[in-house]
Amino acid sequence: MAETKQQVTDIDRSLYDFKDDESGDGFYRIEEGLTPDIVQQVSEEKHDPDWMRAFRMRCLELYNKTDMVPWGPSIEGLDMDRIATYVRHKSEMKTDWEDVPEEIKNTFERLGIPQAERESLAGVGAQYDSELVYHNVREEVAAAGVVYTDLESALRGEYAEMIREHFMHLVPPTDHKFAALHGAVWSGGSFVYVPKGVRVDIPLQSYFRLNARGAGQFEHTLIIVDEGADLHFIEGCSAPKYNVANLHAGCVELYVARGARLRYSTIENWSKNMYNLNTKRAIVEEDGVMEWVSGSFGSAVSYLYPTTILKGARSRMEYTGITFSGEGQNLDTGAKVVMQGEDTSCVISSKSISKSGGIGTYRSSVIIGRTAHRARASVSCDSLMLDSDSRADTIPAMEVLTDDADVGHEARIGRISDEAIFYLMSRGISEADARAMIVSGFADSVSKELPLEYAVEMNNLIKLEMENS
């Protein structure tokens, strides 16, 4: 077996890396930085109710008081004084695709969003910079009582009280510095309510595009799946690359009621100047099911650990994730779970691939509380190193406070086995193809959890990474 190492090229991001000029009159951009005046301006732009205005100001105070965590990748390259926290197109949100401004429509056309909506989605929300530009849900889904709308409309409409009861209760602004930042300047995002017993058979999707240079995106996603209901929600994100830092500090709060099921899938492909400091959290009641499917491919720095609180008896959680770290990327990803109910269970399966100097860190915590009798947790994390310029670290933690829990944990780090490549080559497959096949196979457990169209997109991203290898 030859010992020569294959070079793996960087991803071709031309599919995502196109920019629209936002210097014209069609866009409103708030001044860069983070001051009480700026937060006030965001609040005015959003026509916030009084409680939200006060909440934003309290969050700003918390942000200024809270220190950055002493662990994780460096965010020294992120200067909040050079981030515009609010940028929007001057047109209003549309519910008919044809009414969306041409330049924005072109962006989402290139990303394939309207086509996906026609072919495989029950509803779509498209956010461009700080605001939703399009939101639509199929008639039959709406007729079943499913609410899928932008959060601002919900905040002022008939669901106002429901929003107030749930908004940043699961992720309080005291949680960490960027949760506080989110609370101060959040804008955009979606609200979904699935009534009792309603099953939404095909997924809803929100797509987040941050086009502006030196800007932040702070969308808030709030989903409530009521008793016995079922939903698959897909989140996609991308941005063009700039030579200045961009910031994504979104927040996702998911409420899964008794006997309900929610699958939350993410294909994250931010550009490599993005600091992705996103917070996602779910709480699950009795017999509820929370499933996370996560593919992280983009951004310069990521801190991303979807968290699940298994509050109700027999509730369960599955996390299936893959992270692909390439040149210049430091992606710190994983999952957290807090098990409180009796007979709760969780399965965490994480894959990580590092290449070309990329740093991939799997970080997790599994906490089994005193009341979680007979809880079961299974954690596995596999990391694949494609060269020695890269890093792959696994940092799992477990805390068990009851004697009748069963916890299993395993992790492996290694490279592509020479024997596997040799086996494939002996059957007429080139070394490059053999490597690509092995990496695709490594990621298979994640892609098979996605709807076909998204699995194809994820496999294409992996293939692009492996091209010419």
Added chain:
Amino acid sequence: MKTEDTIRVNALPVKTYRFLKVNDSALAVPESLVQYRDDWSALQIVKPPLKRHPDQRGGGASPDQNPADDPGVSLTRSPFSALPQEIREIRTGMGEAADALFEEAGIESALLTVSAFGATMMLPAEITCGSSALSSLVIRMEAHSEAAVILDIRGGETGCAAAKTFFGLSVRVIAEQGATLHLILVQRLDGRVAHFEDIGAVCAEGAGVDMTTLTLGGGQNHLGARATLMGDNSFFYNLSGYYCGGSASLDLNFIADQQGRDTISRMIFRGVLTDRASKLFRGTIDFKRGATGSVGDEQEDTLLLSPDVVNKAVPLILCGEEDVEGRHGATIGRLSEEMLFYMCARGYSEDDARRLIVQARLKSVAAEIPDDRLRWEVEQWIEKEII
């Protein structure tokens, strides 16, 4: 050092979430610390060395030479603060804050130099109740030497029920080319004793440390061990057993720092927690860039026997090299129902079956003690104390 100080020890090599409170631990240190009364000069050679290896320094000795005439073992003393630089630079599991205790208390280190092959040495430490003592041992394994060093730490239980007892032990090891040290630490202290064991080893080409720790007593226990595998083909094997009952705590930090090519680390931990005991396990396999062909394996198996225990585990793999294989696994839970059923079906009561299983787990670690008498004593202790 200030009186009644608290130092931070057993830091994770890479920090993680603060809310878990695992990034490091606090160690409360008594007002004044003194030299442990025994300066290790009571070294017992329970098994004399064999002949010198031909490749050893001074290897011209006759194979027929009486080992007693040239045991290949020497013991000298040096103030901790005056230890040679290469020894001072050895990083340990508990970290620099523990070193400072030895320096500031003016502790003398015993320097054990081994140039022979096949010796087994016993260094007993009988801790006096109410004392606050530190002891430091440096072991230099010369090229191609091999020896077993057993540290038997016990005591602290007689005569002064209300007094606090504190004992801290530092062991630093230099294993030169091709040398192997079997290091066995057995701790059977009284449950009111606060104690720590801080170990650091540097291994040259083909050298290694094969360590066994058995923690059976003590109130607040801290163990830190770090093996720096500098040389190609160097190795670190560790087997740890522990039993924590009452309100005892055990804080562990084991690190295999793999720098050379084709290095091997294998760390196994078997523990039992009961009553209100708490345990925090940190185990790290750290593959540095250039450690091609290296392998690291870490397994933790913890048995929980009470609903009031606190069990935390943070098993890390840090990897800066592609051509390595790293694995870790952890199993945490109660006694297997199947095993209990099997034993009950053969006439054991459930309590007896439970006790036998727990004792067997600890005896499997005690079996690694190379001194027959001590092994028998420890097995007796397990049978008597763990019921």
